[in-house]
Amino acid sequence: MTIRSSTKFLPRLAHARNEMRALSLDALVVTHLPNIRYLTGFSGSAGIVVLTGDRCGLVVDFRYVTAARACLGSDPDLKDAVELVVPPESYDETLIARLRATGAHRIGIEAAWMSVSRFNRLSAGLAAASLTPLVPSEACPVLVPTERVIERARLIKDDQEIATLREAARRLAAAAAEVPAFVRPGRTEVEIAGDIEALLRRVGFEKPAFETIVASGPNSARPHARPGGRLLQPGDGVVLDFGGVYDGYCVDLSRTVQVGDGRPEFRRMFEAVAEAQKAAIAAVRPGVTASQVDAAARGVLARHGLAEAFGHGTGHGLGLEVHEEPRVGRLSSGLVDTPLEPGMVFTIEPGAYVDGVGGVRIEDDVLVTASGCEVLTRPGTQHVAGEASGG
């Protein structure tokens, strides 16, 4: 009755335990939901994973017991490796009791995803519990802020993840081919956004990966405009940015189309952005850093006098989240700069936005390969770094 999976979860749990050892942690509390899904397959909207050297507890509340049981039951190895815990009272009280029962002293938490409130509440709870220690000499456990323990593993997609992302991108590309037909004078941005989201479901996505952007005419100069009631007019440039979630994995794509004949300055901006995207894609290969890919796009736009018009980063990682690592942006922006490795998947989406002219953004999703990249949203397109010239 159960489907025997290739048990992708066991290597992930083993990796997390290796990281714990490196950080001298007795336990790791995972609260970021995409990380929980990565480790156990559980995809509810609440839950906690408590990992120790020899046990893994998945704490879920009443609402998700049936779903969590089905999730663990679908994989015999996972069922042995992960224990389901239903909190009798609040999550935090259950967590404190469980941590105490494990005897863990150094307890890692995900600092990027735990609020100051919860950190303080858990610290106080652990301190209160240690006033009546189970063992007289027991010291009060400490919460150790950790960064990117699970995220670092998620950066490199495994074969199953790559297959899922490739299929998702193929479907998104197929949808994108139909989208220009939606863009006609007299229609509103919200109508077009509705059409795109219905199309995403039709081609097999569970849901949109984010709020679809349809930004027309002057609105296109705002990189994150929300679709509104504006009627499209001849001559408008229209930025369309949409994505979908397929088997839990997110893909993301932007196209800029014109309604009828566009103005020459808009056309020039479009060509510059297309050239910048080409240059960035050509720069992708193992060993190059994410900021170098960003610099490739930025350099082209600067040569066209559009340095100031490109205010956002060149791209972001894709996976269980629609914005994850690697961040492809300027070194100066304070982001972690990631050296690229095969198996990383991210967007390449340079843009230019000028009030009075409009905006252009062109976005595709790439997979880093041994020699360059595969453009997932343009199926069949392989880039060997250096072969395609960017400028």
Place this chain on the structure above:
Amino acid sequence: MTIRSSTKFLPRLAHARNEMRALSLDALVVTHLPNIRYLTGFSGSAGIVVLTGDRCGLVVDFRYVTAARACLGSDPDLKDAVELVVPPESYDETLIARLRATGAHRIGIEAAWMSVSRFNRLSAGLAAASLTPLVPSEACPVLVPTERVIERARLIKDDQEIATLREAARRLAAAAAEVPAFVRPGRTEVEIAGDIEALLRRVGFEKPAFETIVASGPNSARPHARPGGRLLQPGDGVVLDFGGVYDGYCVDLSRTVQVGDGRPEFRRMFEAVAEAQKAAIAAVRPGVTASQVDAAARGVLARHGLAEAFGHGTGHGLGLEVHEEPRVGRLSSGLVDTPLEPGMVFTIEPGAYVDGVGGVRIEDDVLVTASGCEVLTRPGTQHVAGEASGG
């Protein structure tokens, strides 16, 4: 050219400053986006408000400058009260520089919404900055965790918010009347969810307030089931839970319908949940606490032997977020128990879930009035507490 609003924002800023004084804070850093929208109207996906006794800075990045300028420009008083700041580098660096320039020593942060990472990063940045103090005697500023400073104000809706929520609920109720027609044997849950979301847009919602739930047959026993490919069958009970965002405000509604004739045990469960909802609505009035409303629903279900079948809370507040205060749940669940006041808006959604029988949930949205409540999702329904009997 600009629309003169009734400047709802100035009293909100004044309230926040009163709270700051009560907590002896020189500055308050607001990072929770719904709170930023509440204070300034700005609704982008990133931003920070830095409030001091005499200044209010809205920090937004490149992507949102045009939108933020339009937002502040729509209200002359707001334009005077709020200063737009575009970070030259990262948000955190800009924030540290700005906090330092204000000379603030006790700086409140929203502990429920700030990550441990950011707290530590800001603390370290402020400490580093104070190594070269602007004034020689200057002590290192401290970040003070605060709880619910803006949320407490948001609990009581003002007249504009009530008008918006009333209109939103009226539209949602109109949509709900059409939904049973979607529920037919041979259709899938995802098809029905797609129909509901298209309908939500058609009746004027910006977007769904959350992922629409269509849970049929055995799936209905999972309170948070996601719509899947299951074909509806005669005899199925189907839980439909959906909501929309209207002018930024969220409303939420559930109905349980049957496909053809249902089984008697399902019918009995339905009647019990309906009775529990009626009892909870009848319990709503100023001075009663949220947990007493929960107890009213829970008592009815217990009398029907369904105490164990009702594992979630009775309701949650509605406003700029689809889950906000007040939380209507058990005292023992560790939630803040809120004494009800006129102007609070929340859901009443008892349910019962039994494996092998199915699930039932019935949800409406209520506004606390001087004498009881108004059921917003059943327009025209006023309840004077005590008049409607719950069981």
